[in-house]
Amino acid sequence: MATVSCGKDKISNLENKLYATSISKPELTVFEVPQESPINETYSVFVRYKGGDWIDLHEFDAEVDGGYLKKPIYHMAFVSFESDFSKTIELKVIKNDGNISGAKIRPKKSNITPVVEGNTITFSINSPQKLSLEINDDLHNNLMVFANNLEQNVVDENDPNVKYFGPGIHKIGGDGKGVLFLKSNESVYIAGGAIVYGAIKAFNTDNISISGRGILCGSLYTDHACPHSDGKGLIEINNSRHVNINGIILLNTVLWNVTLKNCSEVVCDNLKIMGWTINSDGIDPVISNNVIIKDCFVRNYDDCVSIKLDYGLGNSTNSNGSQNITIQDCIFWTDQGRAVLIGPESYSISDKNYNNITIKNLDVLYCKNYDVDWAKGVLAINLGDDATVKSVTFEDVRVEKIGNKTNLIAISIFQSPFNISPGQKIQDIRFNRVTLNSNLNIDNYINGYDQSRIVSGVYFTDLKINNSYINDAKSGGFRINDYAVDIRFN
Numbered sequence: 001m002a003t004v005s006c007g008k009d010k011i012s013n014l015e016n017k018l019y020a021t022s023i024s025k026p027e028l029t030v031f032e033v034p035q036e037s038p039i040n041e042t043y044s045v046f047v048r049y050k051g052g053d054w055i056d057l058h059e060f061d062a063e064v065d066g067g068y069l070k071k072p073i074y075h076m077a078f079v080s081f082e083s084d085f086s087k088t089i090e091l092k093v094i095k096n097d098g099n100i101s102g103a104k105i106r107p108k109k110s111n112i113t114p115v116v117e118g119n120t121i122t123f124s125i126n127s128p129q130k131l132s133l134e135i136n137d138d139l140h141n142n143l144m145v146f147a148n149n150l151e152q153n154v155v156d157e158n159d160p161n162v163k164y165f166g167p168g169i170h171k172i173g174g175d176g177k178g179v180l181f182l183k184s185n186e187s188v189y190i191a192g193g194a195i196v197y198g199a200i201k202a203f204n205t206d207n208i209s210i211s212g213r214g215i216l217c218g219s220l221y222t223d224h225a226c227p228h229s230d231g232k233g234l235i236e237i238n239n240s241r242h243v244n245i246n247g248i249i250l251l252n253t254v255l256w257n258v259t260l261k262n263c264s265e266v267v268c269d270n271l272k273i274m275g276w277t278i279n280s281d282g283i284d285p286v287i288s289n290n291v292i293i294k295d296c297f298v299r300n301y302d303d304c305v306s307i308k309l310d311y312g313l314g315n316s317t318n319s320n321g322s323q324n325i326t327i328q329d330c331i332f333w334t335d336q337g338r339a340v341l342i343g344p345e346s347y348s349i350s351d352k353n354y355n356n357i358t359i360k361n362l363d364v365l366y367c368k369n370y371d372v373d374w375a376k377g378v379l380a381i382n383l384g385d386d387a388t389v390k391s392v393t394f395e396d397v398r399v400e401k402i403g404n405k406t407n408l409i410a411i412s413i414f415q416s417p418f419n420i421s422p423g424q425k426i427q428d429i430r431f432n433r434v435t436l437n438s439n440l441n442i443d444n445y446i447n448g449y450d451q452s453r454i455v456s457g458v459y460f461t462d463l464k465i466n467n468s469y470i471n472d473a474k475s476g477g478f479r480i481n482d483y484a485v486d487i488r489f490n
Contacts, residue, residue: 029083040059040062044093046092047079047091067225076141079145081147100121106363151212163189170194191213192212200234219252224252243266249271258273258282262288272296284307291324298331325356326359342389343387357391359394361395367401379397389425407442440477445480450483459487459490460476473487
């Protein structure tokens with residue numbers, strides 16, 4: 001990483017790319033990347049602080065939307081940098097092929113309108129952002145911009161308890177298919193400009209962290225379709241406490257990106273997750289408590305966050321179910337799946353309770369459901385295995401686009417192929433200021449199972465669908481069966 005005063009000194013040039021960080025305010029850091037880094041040639045992207053010199057960013061390639069196939073169908077691009085944002089940051093994007101008939105930046109709450117001149121797009125930001133630039137309404141070949149705050153608390157690479165990956169290519173196990181195991185009080189640090197191929201796991205640990213500005217990647221695994229015979233998720237933490245996962249990019253996993261099994265006191269902060277294969281869930285807390293997921297971007301081909309009570313764990317010693325889980329300030333995009341799912345797997349744990357779960361300030365850029373009757377909803381509670389869900393709040397959720405055969409809300413007690421029995425009870429579910437910026441194309445639903453397995457107490461405040469506030473079930477396109485009671489719209 002070259003150190004210069006941007007806009008004053010000559011910036012270093014490596015393989016016709018410019019990389020720099022300023023030594024005086026305003027600070028702007030662009031990390032050098034290995035020559036072997038995956039590149040997307042759809043765009044050329046430049047960044048500068050206002051009045052400075054343009055710095056050429058590396059346009060990384062992210063594979064998207066493949067599902068059960070052996071290879072992805074599409075390739076989107078992403079760029080990353082960091083700044084103190086003490087001065088306006090300007091970006092210039094050149095589309096290298098085809099014409100531009102229109103361009104937009106999402107999420108809509110960013111209120112950024114790009115300027116288009118020929119095949120060049122410019123826009124400015126004044127704070128950390130995770131943005132999707134979409135040209136000609138193309139959702140598959142978009143450009144993600146990850147504009148980070150300056151990294152805090154960078155670890156000491158000489159600390160014996162730190163597994164440090166500096167700039168460059170690293171292959172765990174020698175072939176990029178291996179697993180790095182963490183012990184208590186150990187950390188992994190993936191520096192900006194580093195790409196680490198392989199997986200990270202921890203079992204029975206306390207006080208561990210995985211952080212940095214680099215990339216953890218699963219591209220070298222050969223099996224990217226079910227049954228994932230030689231594949232691994234990128235991060236799996238089992239039976240552990242005080243876990244911090246911060247700042248890194250997760251790319252091209254084979255299974256779930258981040259799996260938290262029987263964990264407590266967990267923070268997942270500022271993760272950028274992109275996956276294309278079936279079962280590439282973003283972050284899955286399983287029988288876990290006191291979990292915070294914040295300021296994350298997730299785009300994958302399955303559920304972005306799925307909260308469960310089991311998935312092949314056998315009998316668990318956790319007696320607290322899954323509770324005290326918060327998802328906040330995130331941006332989700334699922335090419336097929338649910339943005340947030342509670343359930344359905346709950347079969348082998350003794351304490352079958354989901355309790356005190358909060359989802360707030362969430363932007364869903366796109367969600368398309370599976371073409372399966374029970375696997376519906378942008379926001380979904382699917383309850384099986386005699387489990388109970390109570391005290392769940394969805395607040396300030398903005399859904400911008402949905403695919404066909406997709407609905408906004410799906411709440412049901414049932415027995416899916418992943419369950420050995422129906423669920424027991426769903427109660428006290430609140431939707432405050434949830435917005436869908438389009439029409440529904442299939443009905444929402446709230447369904448209990450029978451007279452002893454009911455949904456009770458689902459409350460909507462300021463629910464808005466296609467610019468209209470919803471005051472009753474009919475206007476909101478809800479199907480509610482006889483085993484769902486006390487459903488209110490305000």
